[in-house]
Amino acid sequence: MHQMHGAGETGAVQPAIELRGIDKRFGAVHANKSIDLKVEKGTIHGIVGENGAGKSTLMSILYGFYQADGGTIHVDGRLCDIKGSEDAIAVGIGMVHQHFMLVEPFTVLENVILGVEGGAILREGVDKARGELKRLEREYALDVNPDAIVGDLSVGLQQRVEILKALYRGAEILILDEPTGVLTPQEADHLFRILETLKQQGKTVVLITHKLREIMAATDNVSVMRQGEMVAHRKTAETSPEELSELMVGRKVLLRLEKGEAAPAATVLEVDNLCVETSQGVRKVKNASFSVRAGEIVGIAGVSGNGQSELLEALGGIRAVTEGQVLLNGQDVTPGRGVDAAELRKRGVAHVPEDRHRMAMVTSFSAKEAAILGYEDDASYQKGLFLNWHAISDATKHLMSEFDVRPNDPDLKAANFSGGNQQKLVLAREIMRDPELLLVGQPTRGVDIGAIEFIHKRIVAMRDAGKAVLLVSVELDEIMSLADRILVMCDGAIIGEVSAADANERVLGLMMAGVDPHEAKAAEGQS
Amino acid sequence: MSDSVQLPRWIDVGALPLLNLLLALVVSGLVVLAIGERPTQVVEILLYGAFGYEEAWGYTLYYTTNFIFTGLAFAVAFHCGLFNIGAEGQAYVGGLGVILAALYLDFLPFPIMLIVAILASAIFGAAWAYIPAYLQARRGSHVVITTIMFNFIASSLMVYLLVNVLRPQGSMTPESEQIAEHLRLPFIHDIAAGLGLEMASSPLNLSFVYALVCSVLVWLFIWHTRWGYAIRTVGANAVAATYAGIEPGRYIIMAMMISGALSAFMALNEVMGVQHRLLIDFTAGYGFVGIAVALMGRNHPFGIFLAALLFGMLYQGGAELSFEIPTISNDMVVVIQGLVILFTGAMEHMFRPRVTRIYTAWHLRRRAQEAA
Numbered sequence: 004m005h006q007m008h009g010a011g012e013t014g015a016v017q018p019a020i021e022l023r024g025i026d027k028r029f030g031a032v033h034a035n036k037s038i039d040l041k042v043e044k045g046t047i048h049g050i051v052g053e054n055g056a057g058k059s060t061l062m063s064i065l066y067g068f069y070q071a072d073g074g075t076i077h078v079d080g081r082l083c084d085i086k087g088s089e090d091a092i093a094v095g096i097g098m099v100h101q102h103f104m105l106v107e108p109f110t111v112l113e114n115v116i117l118g119v120e121g122g123a124i125l126r127e128g129v130d131k132a133r134g135e136l137k138r139l140e141r142e143y144a145l146d147v148n149p150d151a152i153v154g155d156l157s158v159g160l161q162q163r164v165e166i167l168k169a170l171y172r173g174a175e176i177l178i179l180d181e182p183t184g185v186l187t188p189q190e191a192d193h194l195f196r197i198l199e200t201l202k203q204q205g206k207t208v209v210l211i212t213h214k215l216r217e218i219m220a221a222t223d224n225v226s227v228m229r230q231g232e233m234v235a236h237r238k239t240a241e242t243s244p245e246e247l248s249e250l251m252v253g254r255k256v257l258l259r260l261e262k263g264e265a266a267p268a269a270t271v272l273e274v275d276n277l278c279v280e281t282s283q284g285v286r287k288v289k290n291a292s293f294s295v296r297a298g299e300i301v302g303i304a305g306v307s308g309n310g311q312s313e314l315l316e317a318l319g320g321i322r323a324v325t326e327g328q329v330l331l332n333g334q335d336v337t338p339g340r341g342v343d344a345a346e347l348r349k350r351g352v353a354h355v356p357e358d359r360h361r362m363a364m365v366t367s368f369s370a371k372e373a374a375i376l377g378y379e380d381d382a383s384y385q386k387g388l389f390l391n392w393h394a395i396s397d398a399t400k401h402l403m404s405e406f407d408v409r410p411n412d413p414d415l416k417a418a419n420f421s422g423g424n425q426q427k428l429v430l431a432r433e434i435m436r437d438p439e440l441l442l443v444g445q446p447t448r449g450v451d452i453g454a455i456e457f458i459h460k461r462i463v464a465m466r467d468a469g470k471a472v473l474l475v476s477v478e479l480d481e482i483m484s485l486a487d488r489i490l491v492m493c494d495g496a497i498i499g500e501v502s503a504a505d506a507n508e509r510v511l512g513l514m515m516a517g518v519d520p521h522e523a524k525a526a527e528g529q530s
Numbered sequence: 531m532s533d534s535v536q537l538p539r540w541i542d543v544g545a546l547p548l549l550n551l552l553l554a555l556v557v558s559g560l561v562v563l564a565i566g567e568r569p570t571q572v573v574e575i576l577l578y579g580a581f582g583y584e585e586a587w588g589y590t591l592y593y594t595t596n597f598i599f600t601g602l603a604f605a606v607a608f609h610c611g612l613f614n615i616g617a618e619g620q621a622y623v624g625g626l627g628v629i630l631a632a633l634y635l636d637f638l639p640f641p642i643m644l645i646v647a648i649l650a651s652a653i654f655g656a657a658w659a660y661i662p663a664y665l666q667a668r669r670g671s672h673v674v675i676t677t678i679m680f681n682f683i684a685s686s687l688m689v690y691l692l693v694n695v696l697r698p699q700g701s702m703t704p705e706s707e708q709i710a711e712h713l714r715l716p717f718i719h720d721i722a723a724g725l726g727l728e729m730a731s732s733p734l735n736l737s738f739v740y741a742l743v744c745s746v747l748v749w750l751f752i753w754h755t756r757w758g759y760a761i762r763t764v765g766a767n768a769v770a771a772t773y774a775g776i777e778p779g780r781y782i783i784m785a786m787m788i789s790g791a792l793s794a795f796m797a798l799n800e801v802m803g804v805q806h807r808l809l810i811d812f813t814a815g816y817g818f819v820g821i822a823v824a825l826m827g828r829n830h831p832f833g834i835f836l837a838a839l840l841f842g843m844l845y846q847g848g849a850e851l852s853f854e855i856p857t858i859s860n861d862m863v864v865v866i867q868g869l870v871i872l873f874t875g876a877m878e879h880m881f882r883p884r885v886t887r888i889y890t891a892w893h894l895r896r897r898a899q900e901a902a
Contacts, residue, residue: 356773362770376763380756
């Protein structure tokens, strides 16, 4: 699978991209420190690094979003001055963003020609584009209907539209920024097949990711970034995930979490036939029934957008349920029927929501203000009519030192902490209350590897202390390493349960795509 | 973009508003030049008119009192993410509360009347703000639209009441009866005289002290109580508020009612302190200028005090100006005030990107020098 280019061959051909001494500062942050990078023509080149290592900044410089403070960019051996994305497109660089830049009500074809319509009358451009699209699809087996409405397509297909857009603009070099974050494992595999085809057609692919599995599976070469520096270049065939993660973090990390057997006790949370609808009347959670016992972690796996978020929000008291019942230690706490988030908190339900910035904190607040969100009525924070900021400040310092939040400064604005430190602060706020039940969504989204390890350990520690934990995550690795039982959600329904011991990526992936668990296991048996 | 450092506080709340103010004065100067007067002379008269003699101070602070109330009113709602344009109407209806109390409970001794009048204005103003607040919180009707409409409704309602109900028999003017002498708010110069101090007579009265008290109370409420915390959470991120169990609707209503009450306190100054009766349109646009005051003061009571003082100065100095220089008519003064509102309120952020860029460059150079 990995076709390595010999030294003699690369010596003759100019690299597709060569960056020399790229340097970039954002105020006090030195995001890129004199970066050198060579990407050989016709290869898939991976760039890995923790969040905040400077990968995205580097690619944004290459694509013209930012101007480097120093250094040069060479494309096909020629020095290029890339001032904006149009310059990048002109020299044949295309980018597929993490968040798609598509107009949802438009058709695939309309999206592809957006910005390159070619003249005032659409007709001509459209006809030309149709022919060109047919050719591109044939050549790269992209399998997208040009007349489909983009909003109706699955996320995987939308991503292919993005790739088509780049190819239509004549991209020879394709940059993909965290492309698999929203895909099922099967969709991701399909994406990698497409990338392989692109490579065989002579295109060059740069793949930015923090998932080492993908680097190992899909790339020819890999470069590792750490804290704004390029720390290593490796041929993928000559390295290992262990070596790469060590390079990324600068020390050895545990890839698999060490945890003992679960000792489940009494049922804490019982969900019976729960249905949740949006305000438009769309049913997001369909008749979900399950339970979580004290001393176990139940994971909910699923492709993002299949009702897990709504389920978690309903259990956290943020969303009213339309049908069904929720019992906490045998007592009815069905949200929307006189029970809200504040009431649930009082009864010992802690909630770490999926979206840190939108929900878990107010980013314009100071850390100490963020640290009392949801607990602002707590008696220990009051002094008569007023909030006792001294006590709050001390409590925040305590939370911060317990969860190693850096810097340990309760007065710093929440927005000025890194993602990992924000998340640790939120977890500290919720966990240190010693709740009966911890609801936690995407605990490590946008969090660097060092912090992931820490967060996972604290969640397992909760379980070992005899608490019930419900974990929602779209990262299969996370679910598989943390959960004792795994429920799979697809299209709002819980379609099956797998014990952690029986789980593997393929079975879960098939179930996430809606395949019946028995069939999924049978399919797994045949392969 | 993230391509910059955070501005220090002294630039954010000090230098930037001053820069805006300066620009407003430069443009005003050009206008003055265009009608053939000397800008330096205008500034001189303006400053002299506002601060040059004892009586001028009294007038300036009298105007300032109104702006503090309406500025605070806007700020409290703003911290909850609401744009309360209705201070005008809320103050107007608050005036009704004051006059009803003062005319129909005139048997009360002054200290009790003071409390009753404060409560009456607060209740009337808060009630007038409650309806738009309820509609926003429970029905999603935008508070900007409803408060504007409620200004008109208040205006019509008050005209009706003044003409048909409050007007004394035989009187031809649509205004209420006079408040009994012993129930009026004492003037500061009278208080000073009681203490043996000689002060020039001016409309400045006890309500100015109350405005300062309210400033402190608002500061305590917004930053040092859990309700203020909840209001700020709702204003900054309603989703996070819901997550925390802070029901946004409840705090929207609370913030608007406090805002309405603060607006209504303006009536203490105008009705109980100066006019001693309810006049048609006694609010005279103070409610709207309060928006600019609050924005310029960054919605912080101390900033609001400074901004209110500035607008008080413009009002009093402007009056002097139209008196001293006949070519600068009252309309001209309104133009200058309008320019200040435009630059400090509406175009508050005009210089921000540029100043941020300059500061960032300077900051980086200094850092580089320190490193070297």
